[in-house]
Amino acid sequence: MATHKLLLLPGDGIGPEVMGEVKRLIDWLNAAGIAKFETDTGLVGGSAYDAHKVSISEGDMAKAKDADAVIFGAVGGPKWDAVPYEVRPEAGLLRLRKDLALFANLRPAVCYPALADASSLKREAVEGLDIMIVRELTGGVYFGEPKTITDLGNGQKRAIDTQVYDTYEIERIGRVAFELARKRKNKVTSMEKRNVMKSGVLWNEVMTQVHKREYPDVTLEHQLADSGGMMLVKWPKQFDVIVTDNLFGDMLSDIAAMLTGSLGMLPSASLGEVDVKSKKRKALYEPVHGSAPDIAGKGLANPIAMISSFGMALRYSFDMGDLADKVDAAIAAVLASGLRTADIKSEGTTSASTTQMGEAILKEL
Amino acid sequence: MATHKLLLLPGDGIGPEVMGEVKRLIDWLNAAGIAKFETDTGLVGGSAYDAHKVSISEGDMAKAKDADAVIFGAVGGPKWDAVPYEVRPEAGLLRLRKDLALFANLRPAVCYPALADASSLKREAVEGLDIMIVRELTGGVYFGEPKTITDLGNGQKRAIDTQVYDTYEIERIGRVAFELARKRKNKVTSMEKRNVMKSGVLWNEVMTQVHKREYPDVTLEHQLADSGGMMLVKWPKQFDVIVTDNLFGDMLSDIAAMLTGSLGMLPSASLGEVDVKSKKRKALYEPVHGSAPDIAGKGLANPIAMISSFGMALRYSFDMGDLADKVDAAIAAVLASGLRTADIKSEGTTSASTTQMGEAILKEL
Ligand SMILES: CC(C)[C@H](C(=O)O)[C@@H](O)C(=O)O
Ligand SMILES: CC(C)[C@H](C(=O)O)[C@@H](O)C(=O)O
Numbered sequence: 130m131a132t133h134k135l136l137l138l139p140g141d142g143i144g145p146e147v148m149g150e151v152k153r154l155i156d157w158l159n160a161a162g163i164a165k166f167e168t169d170t171g172l173v174g175g176s177a178y179d180a181h182k183v184s185i186s187e188g189d190m191a192k193a194k195d196a197d198a199v200i201f202g203a204v205g206g207p208k209w210d211a212v213p214y215e216v217r218p219e220a221g222l223l224r225l226r227k228d229l230a231l232f233a234n235l236r237p238a239v240c241y242p243a244l245a246d247a248s249s250l251k252r253e254a255v256e257g258l259d260i261m262i263v264r265e266l267t268g269g270v271y272f273g274e275p276k277t278i279t280d281l282g283n284g285q286k287r288a289i290d291t292q293v294y295d296t297y298e299i300e301r302i303g304r305v306a307f308e309l310a311r312k313r314k315n316k317v318t319s320m321e322k323r324n325v326m327k328s329g330v331l332w333n334e335v336m337t338q339v340h341k342r343e344y345p346d347v348t349l350e351h352q353l354a355d356s357g358g359m360m361l362v363k364w365p366k367q368f369d370v371i372v373t374d375n376l377f378g379d380m381l382s383d384i385a386a387m388l389t390g391s392l393g394m395l396p397s398a399s400l401g402e403v404d405v406k407s408k409k410r411k412a413l414y415e416p417v418h419g420s421a422p423d424i425a426g427k428g429l430a431n432p433i434a435m436i437s438s439f440g441m442a443l444r445y446s447f448d449m450g451d452l453a454d455k456v457d458a459a460i461a462a463v464l465a466s467g468l469r470t471a472d473i474k475s476e477g478t479t480s481a482s483t484t485q486m487g488e489a490i491l492k493e494l
Numbered sequence: 495m496a497t498h499k500l501l502l503l504p505g506d507g508i509g510p511e512v513m514g515e516v517k518r519l520i521d522w523l524n525a526a527g528i529a530k531f532e533t534d535t536g537l538v539g540g541s542a543y544d545a546h547k548v549s550i551s552e553g554d555m556a557k558a559k560d561a562d563a564v565i566f567g568a569v570g571g572p573k574w575d576a577v578p579y580e581v582r583p584e585a586g587l588l589r590l591r592k593d594l595a596l597f598a599n600l601r602p603a604v605c606y607p608a609l610a611d612a613s614s615l616k617r618e619a620v621e622g623l624d625i626m627i628v629r630e631l632t633g634g635v636y637f638g639e640p641k642t643i644t645d646l647g648n649g650q651k652r653a654i655d656t657q658v659y660d661t662y663e664i665e666r667i668g669r670v671a672f673e674l675a676r677k678r679k680n681k682v683t684s685m686e687k688r689n690v691m692k693s694g695v696l697w698n699e700v701m702t703q704v705h706k707r708e709y710p711d712v713t714l715e716h717q718l719a720d721s722g723g724m725m726l727v728k729w730p731k732q733f734d735v736i737v738t739d740n741l742f743g744d745m746l747s748d749i750a751a752m753l754t755g756s757l758g759m760l761p762s763a764s765l766g767e768v769d770v771k772s773k774k775r776k777a778l779y780e781p782v783h784g785s786a787p788d789i790a791g792k793g794l795a796n797p798i799a800m801i802s803s804f805g806m807a808l809r810y811s812f813d814m815g816d817l818a819d820k821v822d823a824a825i826a827a828v829l830a831s832g833l834r835t836a837d838i839k840s841e842g843t844t845s846a847s848t849t850q851m852g853e854a855i856l857k858e859l
Contacts (some may be wrong), residue, residue: 137785205689218688236727254614270635270657271690278692285661288696292635292655295646301700322744324570324584325636327643330655355744356784359752362727379687380745387724419721 141422144202150487174204175220184221246388264378509567509783515852529783539569539583549586613755758796824858
């Protein structure tokens with residue numbers, strides 16, 4: 130059995146608690162002889178700043194590059210609101226994405242039937258929802274230069290951010306979306322603002338070409354990002370795979386996640402290119418939710434998004450799709466049994482702490 | 495009685511039909527001696543392109559600059575998908591905004607009680623909703639330079655858009671938001687992505703200063719734009735006034751509009767600075783909805799957003815708040831009577847064409 134190297138980066142807030150439940154699962158998989166994971170841990174975000182005055186240390190970056198997959202909790206919190214911009218908690222996450230070249234961010238927005246009523250949307254609008262948002266993650270306004278604040282004198286400052294996209298960046302994220310669509314409902318909706326942004330014009334043009342040239346069997350639709358956002362709110366089930374840039378993807382994937390009512394449940398995967406020699410790809414897995422500093426350390430956090438993110442690692446990094454299915458089934462079964470952490474508690478269900486939820490899922494497995 | 499000069503720019507798609515109902519209202523106000531409007535009309539968008547190969551002619555731009563207010567329908571449609579970028583329909587609207595210096599876009603998101611069930615959200619989440627989105631409209635990534643597509647050779651192109659904000663641009667839009675809040679629930683939520691964008695850092699800093707210096711009596715909260723979007727979907731009633739940049743404002747105001755279920759009903763105002771001498775300000779009023787080419791020319795369009803936009807003109811350009819209130823009340827009364835255009839039709843209500851709806855509102859007045 131191959132040994133897989135994992136780097137666990139719990140981060141801040143509820144990160145360490147939810148990561149603890151993944152660690153429990155990994156230990157069990159190792160002990161039961163189902164898989165062989167070698168784990169190491171590191172610091173990222175505010176916790177790295179507190180220890181080393183950086184958002185991630187060079188040592189931990191080296192470990193991340195060496196690992197077969199990085200499992201990431203969450204970063205940030207009001208405690209670090211005043212730290213310098215360059216070492217703010219989010220910088221650690223952004224550096225991991227950029228330096229590992231994790232250009233493809235997969236964010237499934239799935240509505241768990243047991244939780245449909247937790248959505249602010251009507252049940253019929255979200256029940257059975259299953260869409261996949263494919264967000265470009267290493268380009269756009271997140272990393273484009275210049276990115277500066279300049280003092281103009283007279284009490285005036287000028288802030289600049291730059292959105293940059295090259296053809297190859299759009300092509301490769303397009304391919305990820307089309308490949309995924311082929312295994313799903315075979316439809317891709319590309320979203321940009323071509324009526325206002327030159328990057329939207331190029332995005333639209335390149336997606337159209339990739340489609341025509343390589344994926345004519347998949348249905349491709351184009352939507353302006355603003356009206357795409359509206360259609361997500363109005364009738365999300367019209368979508369299958371949505372592909373969009375870094376900033377629109379940030380907004381739209383969060384909104385899609387919130388629609389499901391299952392925010393505390395949703396995982397994500399950030400993937401690099403497959404290396405031609407080793408056939409491996411760099412990858413980082415993280416829950417969609419944030420560090421929730423207000424409930425940190427109280428045993429209230431929902432570990433399902435984190436466990437489900439580890440499930441995505443099994444599927445996308447270690448070719449253990451069957452085991453990933455079992456993890457998903459265990460989560461569904463525990464929910465069906467009525468066990469709930471505080472964020473998804475409703476009448477007639479049973480309260481569980483972070484640990485109790487993690488243990489219950491493991492027991493199901 | 496002062497004479498007010500209006501320029502009507504119906505635009506494309508359903509624009510001319512809904513503008514027709516505003517014209518009917520204006521004619522009646524003139525005939526009844528309630529007000530004195532002098533109207534002129536012009537072409538914008540695809541209709542201007544068809545006539546002159548531009549998105550708005552210099553002649554019509556001159557009329558717009560000369561008018562006391564511009565009443566704008568909608569632009570765009572698949573017919574003009576292939577026209578050159580510089581003369582695409584949207585360019586006409588963007589030029590009007592920029593050349594008239596209409597930096598403040600006011601987009602109320604109000605849920606009409608009679609229509610609460612049309613929302614994809616649960617009734618309790620949207621009933622009574624009344625928020626105001628204040629969007630910066632002449633800066634940011636919409637107008638920043640460079641804004642280019644360059645051929646890099648090797649089949650590669652590079653697209654660049656630039657987000658630029660200066661201190662004064664953030665200050666003046668902040669003031670608009672704080673002033674509005676004082677007449678409402680006294681709360682402003684500022685949204686940006688300071689964790690990723692330098693413009694977000696400056697935005698946050700300037701809003702905080704304006705608040706401290708000039709509006710300490712108003713409550714100011716800061717939200718990251720992505721989680722702000724989530725909170726809009728989850729529980730929109732937590733907001734009063736939201737102030738945000740051009741691109742986030744585009745996304746967030748559309749999403750807020752869709753939440754209400756009243757998209758065909760929502761107006762907007764785009765305002766310039768008040769001139770110290772004349773005490774006047776440039777202004778453009780337009781419905782939030784688009785040109786809906788699929789239903790154009792069929793008498794199906796809902797004229798309420800357009801009429802309500804004219805109502806905003808009465809309020810913000812002509813100091814006729816009482817008359818604006820009467821227009822709002824007439825719209826509410828007609829809805830309460832059960833009259834509905836196709837977009838908002840539900841069981842047990844009476845169908846109305848564009849014209850019938852316009853006439854009914856006028857009759858109420
Ligand atoms: C933490 C932050 C930098 C990040 C982003 O903006 O990408 C987050 O919102 C996300 O979506 O993963
Ligand atoms: C038509 C388009 C240029 C415009 C925008 O992006 O601002 C529209 O979406 C709006 O919100 O008014």
